Amino acid sequence: MGSKSTDIVWHDASVSKEERQEKNKHQSFVLWFTGLSGSGKSTLANAVSRKLFERGSHTYVLDGDNVRHGLNKDLGFSPEDRTENIRRIGEVAKLFVDSGQIVSTAFISPYREDRHQVRELLSDGEFIEVYVEASLEACEERDPKGLYKKARSGEIPSFTGINAPYEEPENPELTVNTEQKSIEESAQEVVDVLVNWNYIEEQ
Numbered sequence: 001m002g003s004k005s006t007d008i009v010w011h012d013a014s015v016s017k018e019e020r021q022e023k024n025k026h027q028s029f030v031l032w033f034t035g036l037s038g039s040g041k042s043t044l045a046n047a048v049s050r051k052l053f054e055r056g057s058h059t060y061v062l063d064g065d066n067v068r069h070g071l072n073k074d075l076g077f078s079p080e081d082r083t084e085n086i087r088r089i090g091e092v093a094k095l096f097v098d099s100g101q102i103v104s105t106a107f108i109s110p111y112r113e114d115r116h117q118v119r120e121l122l123s124d125g126e127f128i129e130v131y132v133e134a135s136l137e138a139c140e141e142r143d144p145k146g147l148y149k150k151a152r153s154g155e156i157p158s159f160t161g162i163n164a165p166y167e168e169p170e171n172p173e174l175t176v177n178t179e180q181k182s183i184e185e186s187a188q189e190v191v192d193v194l195v196n197w198n199y200i201e202e203q
C-alpha cells in the first residue's frame, strides 16, 4: 500500500534504539508466535513474557485483546483484512523494538508472505519467528473458545484450518510443539534459546 502523506519529514530521535538497549541490558526484538487458533500462541507468549519480565527485561505482549478490540477493530477475517491486520501489527511491533523492548506477538498470521513482510520491516535478527505447532485435531479438541465447534456448524464462514488456509512456516527460527511439551517446558525452551543466541544475558 502506498503512502497517502506527502511532505512529511523524518525526525531523528533524541534517544537512539542502541542507547535504550544498552540501558535495558538486552537486545530489542520481536518474538513472532504463529500457529492455528488454540495452538497455544497466547499462552506461550504470555508465559515467555512473564519469564523475561522476572529476569528484569522490558517486555510487552501484543495479541487480539489489545489489537483486534482497539487499533484493528475495523478489520475482519477476509484475506485482505488479515493481511492489513498483520501489516499494522508489524508496524506497531517495530515501534516497540525502537523503544528498546522485547515484544511478543500472538496472531495466527496465516500467510507466509505477510509474515515475510514484517520480517522485512525489521533489521536483521530482530524478527524471531516461533512456530507454535499443534495438529488441527489437538486444537479442535482444546477448542478453548468454542470457535471450532461454531466453524464446523457453519456459524463462522472462514475459520483458519477448517475453511481458510494456514501456511506453515518453512524456516522458522524456532518451532515449539505444544502437544509434545508443557507450557512451562516450551516457555523455558524459548528463553534458553534467547540466552544461547546472546539476545539476553545468562543469569
Ligand SMILES: Nc1ncnc2c1ncn2[C@@H]1O[C@H](COP(=O)(O)OS(=O)(=O)O)[C@@H](OP(=O)(O)O)[C@H]1O
Pocket: 036, 037, 038, 042, 064, 068, 077, 081, 082, 083, 085, 086, 106, 107, 108, 109, 110, 145, 147, 156, 157, 158, 159, 160, 164
Ligand atoms: N474466521 C476466523 N478465523 C480465525 N480466527 C478467528 C476467526 N473469527 C474469529 N477468530 C478469533 O480471532 C482470533 C484470530 O485473530 P488474529 O488476529 O490472530 O487472526 S489473523 O492473524 O488476522 O488471521 C482467533 O484467536 P486465537 O484463537 O487466539 O488464535 C479467534 O479467537
Ligand SMILES: Nc1ncnc2c1ncn2[C@@H]1O[C@H](COP(=O)(O)OP(=O)(O)O)[C@@H](O)[C@H]1O
Pocket: 035, 036, 037, 038, 039, 040, 041, 042, 043, 044, 106, 142, 144, 177, 178, 179, 181, 182, 183, 186
Ligand atoms: N503445551 C501447551 N502450550 C500452550 N497451551 C497449551 C498447552 N497444553 C494445553 N494448552 C492449552 O491450549 C489452549 C491454547 O489457547 P491459546 O493460548 O489461547 O491459543 P492461541 O492463542 O494459539 O489461540 C489453552 O487453553 C492452554 O491452556
